[in-house]
Amino acid sequence: MRAVDALMACLKAEGVDVVFGLPGGANLPTYDAFVDAGIRHILVRHEAGGGHAAEGYAKATGKVGVAFATSGPGATNLITPICDAMMDSVPVVFITGQVRTELLGTDGFQEADTIGITMPVVKHSFMIQHPQELPRAIHEAFHIARSGRPGPVLVDIPQDLSRAEIDYEPVGDVRLPGYQPRVEGNQKQIRQAAKALAAAQRPVIYAGGGVVNANGSEELIEFATSDRFPVTCTLMGLGAFPAPHAQWLGMLGMHGTRAANYAMDEADLICAVGARFDDRITGKLSEFAPRAKFIHIDVDPAEISKNVPAHIPIVGDAKHVLAKLVVEYRATGADPARLNAWWTRIEGWREKYPLGYEDSTDSEIKPQYMIKALFEATGGEAIVTSDVGQHQMWAAQYYDFPAPRRWINSGGLGTMGFGLPAAMGAAVGCSDRLVCCIAGDGSVQMNAQELATCAQNNIPIKVFIMNNGYLGMVRQWQELFWDGRYSHVDMGQFPDFVKLAEAYGVTGMRLEDKGTLVEDFKRAIATDGPVLVDVRVTREENTYPMIPAGQPAREMVG
Amino acid sequence: MGEPGTKEPLSLEELEAATNLRTGRKHVLSILVENKSGVLTRIAGLFARRGFNIDTLTVGPTDDEAVSRVTLTVDGAVHPIDQVTKQLHKLVNVLKIRDLEPGDTVSRELALFKVAADGVQRGELLQIAEIFRGKVVDVTKRAIIIEVTGTTEKIAAFETMVRPFGLIEMMRTGEIAISRGRTET
Numbered sequence: 001m002r003a004v005d006a007l008m009a010c011l012k013a014e015g016v017d018v019v020f021g022l023p024g025g026a027n028l029p030t031y032d033a034f035v036d037a038g039i040r041h042i043l044v045r046h047e048a049g050g051g052h053a054a055e056g057y058a059k060a061t062g063k064v065g066v067a068f069a070t071s072g073p074g075a076t077n078l079i080t081p082i083c084d085a086m087m088d089s090v091p092v093v094f095i096t097g098q099v100r101t102e103l104l105g106t107d108g109f110q111e112a113d114t115i116g117i118t119m120p121v122v123k124h125s126f127m128i129q130h131p132q133e134l135p136r137a138i139h140e141a142f143h144i145a146r147s148g149r150p151g152p153v154l155v156d157i158p159q160d161l162s163r164a165e166i167d168y169e170p171v172g173d174v175r176l177p178g179y180q181p182r183v184e185g186n187q188k189q190i191r192q193a194a195k196a197l198a199a200a201q202r203p204v205i206y207a208g209g210g211v212v213n214a215n216g217s218e219e220l221i222e223f224a225t226s227d228r229f230p231v232t233c234t235l236m237g238l239g240a241f242p243a244p245h246a247q248w249l250g251m252l253g254m255h256g257t258r259a260a261n262y263a264m265d266e267a268d269l270i271c272a273v274g275a276r277f278d279d280r281i282t283g284k285l286s287e288f289a290p291r292a293k294f295i296h297i298d299v300d301p302a303e304i305s306k307n308v309p310a311h312i313p314i315v316g317d318a319k320h321v322l323a324k325l326v327v328e329y330r331a332t333g334a335d336p337a338r339l340n341a342w343w344t345r346i347e348g349w350r351e352k353y354p355l356g357y358e359d360s361t362d363s364e365i366k367p368q369y370m371i372k373a374l375f376e377a378t379g380g381e382a383i384v385t386s387d388v389g390q391h392q393m394w395a396a397q398y399y400d401f402p403a404p405r406r407w408i409n410s411g412g413l414g415t416m417g418f419g420l421p422a423a424m425g426a427a428v429g430c431s432d433r434l435v436c437c438i439a440g441d442g443s444v445q446m447n448a449q450e451l452a453t454c455a456q457n458n459i460p461i462k463v464f465i466m467n468n469g470y471l472g473m474v475r476q477w478q479e480l481f482w483d484g485r486y487s488h489v490d491m492g493q494f495p496d497f498v499k500l501a502e503a504y505g506v507t508g509m510r511l512e513d514k515g516t517l518v519e520d521f522k523r524a525i526a527t528d529g530p531v532l533v534d535v536r537v538t539r540e541e542n543t544y545p546m547i548p549a550g551q552p553a554r555e556m557v558g
Numbered sequence: 559m560g561e562p563g564t565k566e567p568l569s570l571e572e573l574e575a576a577t578n579l580r581t582g583r584k585h586v587l588s589i590l591v592e593n594k595s596g597v598l599t600r601i602a603g604l605f606a607r608r609g610f611n612i613d614t615l616t617v618g619p620t621d622d623e624a625v626s627r628v629t630l631t632v633d634g635a636v637h638p639i640d641q642v643t644k645q646l647h648k649l650v651n652v653l654k655i656r657d658l659e660p661g662d663t664v665s666r667e668l669a670l671f672k673v674a675a676d677g678v679q680r681g682e683l684l685q686i687a688e689i690f691r692g693k694v695v696d697v698t699k700r701a702i703i704i705e706v707t708g709t710t711e712k713i714a715a716f717e718t719m720v721r722p723f724g725l726i727e728m729m730r731t732g733e734i735a736i737s738r739g740r741t742e743t
Contacts, residue, residue, distance in 0.1 A: 119599065127596065178591075178649070179650045195566075196573060198567070199567060199568050200570060293573045294575070302645050302647070305579070309579070310575060311576075
């Protein structure tokens with residue numbers, strides 16, 4: 001059998017039901033194998049779209065996403081999705097074609113040093129040097145991508161090796177002596193954490209994307225409600241704890257709620273779970289949570305004490321550790337009444353500083369209202385993807401996510417153009433659920449070509465463009481921190497998104513009236529197939545509240 | 559561990575955070591890696607992108623042909639060694655890392671010195687080489703090459719001694735190190 005036919009067998013053995021990709025010269029053998037493989041392949045219009053679609057698929061389903069590209073420019077077009085998957089710990093296997101081995105290192109046509117270029121942004125990579133190695137490399141790639149802290153793994157296959165004949169034997173194991181992620185958590189440390197929690201007067205649970213990745217949401221809820229622990233989540237963790245909930249403080253960080261940020265600031269004990277103390281969370285590091293001791297639970301030991309020194313480090317995944325922690329915590333017999341004063345303080349912040357905005361008095365659509373209307377129109381039950389910018393923050397603030405894997409966005413890398421292809425991937429992976437993309441008019445243009453993919457394959461995503469004609473977040477920063485000197489942020493009203501939608505064979509709508517917005521959204525959602533909705537919103541609205549970059553939480557504005 | 563339920567109270571005041579992130583001394587990291595293509599690039603790339611400086615680096619085979627050993631020295635005054643080793647551990651091809659304790663370690667470096675040696679200076683130079691147990695490995699009319707093995711400090715001392723004679727060039731291998739006693743490094 002050819003190595004590429006073995007590749008298909010390996011994908012099936014890994015349970016792959018769909019992949020995203022684009023063929024080219026160096027992966028012609030692979031695409032020949034697709035003809036008879038019985039694996040659904042979705043032809044994208046740009047490799048970056050394919051990569052983000054694989055990410056969206058992985059985030060929505062919890063399974064490993066797969067993206068294919070050819071050598072050279074095909075592979076370099078994958079760099080952004082690979083880096084994005086690295087930053088947000090998304091399990092994706094990227095399989096690239098490479099020039100024939102005799103051409104390697106000669107600057108051959110469409111040759112790029114894919115392994116070298118991607119090395120800083122992959123969890124691991126495999127350069128196939130003998131065709132016989134391919135099946136094992138594929139299985140090891142899947143194993144590495146999905147286990148421990150998930151991430152992107154790349155397999156680069158020279159064209160001549162991919163078509164070579166091999167003796168294919170199914171591979172049932174992995175041989176990775178240098179890769180043994182620890183998920184269980186040290187029992188002694190967990191007990192110590194339970195005792196610290198029992199002693200805490202002002203505790204906060206700070207949960208991140210690691211809870212979602214570990215499918216640890218139920219354990220988080222059980223742990224948090226085993227007492228009245230206040231819970232906040234990072235942008236990546238939204239949905240890991242249901243919103244709204246009596247113990248839910250809202251998102252924390254730069255555009256988080258005051259209740260969440262002030263609680264972190266005054267906490268005496270912070271229990272970080274699957275979160276990495278990113279600068280968008282901590283603000284000025286030296287003034288971050290100055291009164292707190294830290295329990296840090298993470299499957300990646302290198303995250304513990306990287307930015308904030310931990311008092312109780314626990315290496316393990318959220319699901320395993322929280323399940324044990326709740327048992328240990330209950331056994332301490334801690335008195336919930338000790339948290340009364342803390343809750344009084346938190347309730348004070350909640351009442352004084354709710355999320356809010358000044359609504360229009362006419363038909364103008366405020367961007368915040370747009371999110372609330374979408375929440376209402378979807379009953380809060382959609383999978384929502386987003387691009388990056390103001391619309392992303394408003395979506396995070398105003399769409400209450402009741403469950404994990406409903407909120408899919410690019411948090412770490414902050415990739416504009418992520419939302420539309422990610423929605424496409426999510427919709428392919430979760431065909432029974434409504435998938436909406438909340439996009440910016442700037443961001444959506446960075447991967448709008450995938451509308452063609454959606455139209456051709458009838459992938460029924462509903463894309464809602466929050467159109468203010470600006471690169472809105474950059475405009476906001478120029479207004480607030482650069483004396484209002486707007487520099488290259490005005491996008492005008494180009495393109496005509498309704499016409500663009502129609503050109504791609506997608507239903508296009510334009511909405512400008514607040515009064516009918518919920519009904520109009522319901523109409524868009526009820527429309528068969530992919531829909532692109534151009535929602536005209538207030539042009540110069542700012543995202544608040546906000547911790548200015550490099551400032552402590554106490555300095556929140558707006 | 560026993561059953562949960564110990565009710566001995568804990569005071570948050572007692573909790574201490576990880577400290578000494580910067581140790582202030584030189585660290586010798588002995589790293590076993592799978593002998594696969596690109597491993598050294600992965601290590602070097604990791605150091606570069608995390609902003610860690612490698613002071614010396616040596617790579618060589620071990621008694622197992624599937625495994626190579628990388629010995630590298632890092633300045634613990636500048637870099638958080640804990641973070642360096644944790645990041646190294648994340649590389650799939652890294653099998654084992656030992657941060658060697660200076661007291662429990664024998665470390666050696668080999669150096670070749672090419673020194674100008676015209677006539678009268680030659681005798682004195684040879685005497686210094688002898689004191690350092692250096693070996694003359696090449697002699698020509700105008701230069702001598704001396705091989706010296708020892709700790710980094712010894713080689714630095716030798717360099718200081720021969721420099722006035724006219725040091726033409728010097729080659730150093732970087733340190734290798736092995737733990738004392740019966741246990742494996």
